[in-house]
Amino acid sequence: MARTADDLPLRVAQGMLWASFGILVYIRTMSGVSRDAAPLALLLTMASYPPLIAILARHRRPAVRYGLLAALVLLYLLPFFVVGSAWDWMPWTVAAGVLCVLPARPAWPLFGLVVAATGTTAALLGYGVYDSVWFVIVTADDALIVFSLAALVRTVRRLHDAQGELARLALLRERLRLDGELRNVLGGKLRAIAFRMRKAAAFQTREAPVDARQDIREGVGLARRTLAEVRATAGAYRADPIAEPAARIESPRLARFVLLAVLLIQCVLVLLNLYYWEHAAPQTLAWALLGLIGIVILQVAPQTRVTFVVQGLLFLLPLAVIPGSWDRVLSFFTGKVLLTVRPPRSWAIAGAVLAGHLAWLLYDSMTAGTGVLNGLANFGGHVMLAWLAYSLGRLSGLITVLDRARHELAEAAVRRERTRIARDLHDVLGFSLSAVALKGELAERLLDTDPDRARTELASLVSLVERALVELGSIAGDRVELRLAAELDAAREVLTAAGIEATARVTTGPLPAGVDTAVATALRETVTNVLRHSQARTCEVTVSGGEGLVRLRVVNDGALPVSRAEPATPVEPGRHGSGLGSLAQRTGGRLAAVLLPGGRFEVVAEFGSDLTGPSSGPAGPSSGPAGPSSDPAGFGGDPDGVHPVASTQLGDG
16 A cells, blocks of 8 residues: 555654664674674574564564563573673663563563663673673663654554544544533523423413413514524634643653663763773863763753753863763764754764764774774764664654644544534524524414414424424534425425415425435525525525536525616625525535526525535635625614524515
């Protein structure tokens, strides 16, 4: 399978790990060669490498990892039985395997035990104090390098593989929270509206108008207030969600700890070299100690340009006095240059420093008679330290970026979900509550003239509110699945209740579920805007199909006074009203709104007949008129920008 750009962070992390491992293998091999180890001894030295590579290569089941660790230990011990101690026997692979395989609580004591056993074994084999300490330090150093890079790679892999997991959990948590909030805030009010309308519908003819009228008025008033609250809630949900604090990622902290530990180890080696090999005067040792303390303090201090310059001076200046020992800590400055200075200058500076370093080591080795191979082995150690400083810093930054990206994905998912719920609240409950208010006012007027029809209207109101309750319960859980047939019936009823003569014509057969929902959503939004933004007396709804498209066409009058009628004029979505501007985007279709001669307004929405479901893309601008921008009589504005439901406009009948 071809890799994508998304794999780059993981490949970078793995490349740094394997490059470091390769440098360590080179160092240990060159160290054995410089000691005139036999070819068989060199070969057996590498016996424990394959199990460690298998441990580092991928995350395996615990039983497999423990088996690999056991094999690693046995293969490490094998050369003792074949060539004795005439090989590079430092157990850095065992110490690294212990840290990489075992849980932290037993791993660190066992790591300390392995390191201590290294020093004890060196002393028993007759090595001096300096060499025994050197064995201990190198074993701990190499194991920490492998472990820290492996831990960072595991973190990068975990973050890479679970990029969407945090977003999924945040989305689920937000849905549960909003579902409870909507049920508490709006569910109770919808049930109260249903109770009032159910009570009004139960009136007897002889008792008619008095008690029923009061219940209807209270129900209608509550519907208006609830509608205003729905719109306010939808507006609040469109605002950005409050970001939760990011959980702490421990791996960058581990990287800083390991880098500091390795630096301290190198500082100890510098002092040991000055004391044992160069026999430095006490004054020189004191100045070296102060310089090393300064380097360590600046390493843990916040990294700025000033600390970088001061650290550079502390790294470079002592080279003029004690070059043979101080060059070990110089490697950290090389890695810091790679991290701090922008390429290609950073690579040029690092290359110059390493070239000078190699020249000095070769010169020193030939002068001391230790051989070129020894100088090359020592140079590998310095390259390793520089690469470690660069790798740990780079991977720490990479992990921080990956973790930030995960949280940004989660925040974006929550933001999209809140926007979706805001749209569904506006589209679904806005229409239902508008219909409740309009039909309730109609029923109240019919109490005196036609009590039977009033009772029928009230009974349908109860069903409408109960359906709104069901829709409310599905809003936070997932998208509301509207159906065209039910929306056509509801549109006719609410338009008739508003005194608008409604006609509907459907010339398509059964539609796929996705298309059916998209057309029903467009119809509901369009009819809502006809009620809110026009003085319509007639409204025509046509659903037709052909050429792979399903077309919804809604035409209403009352958009402009007849005297101001103009030729057909496209209306820019987003300038008036709300909802239609992003409707096409979120339902996967196309939408056009046009002012027609005679004060009529036309909305045409087209959807592909192979649409499988509503689009879940980001919300577009809130827009989409169904008439002029000014609110006609009965649709008065609100100081807060919340438009109440239209008053009933009865026809002559």
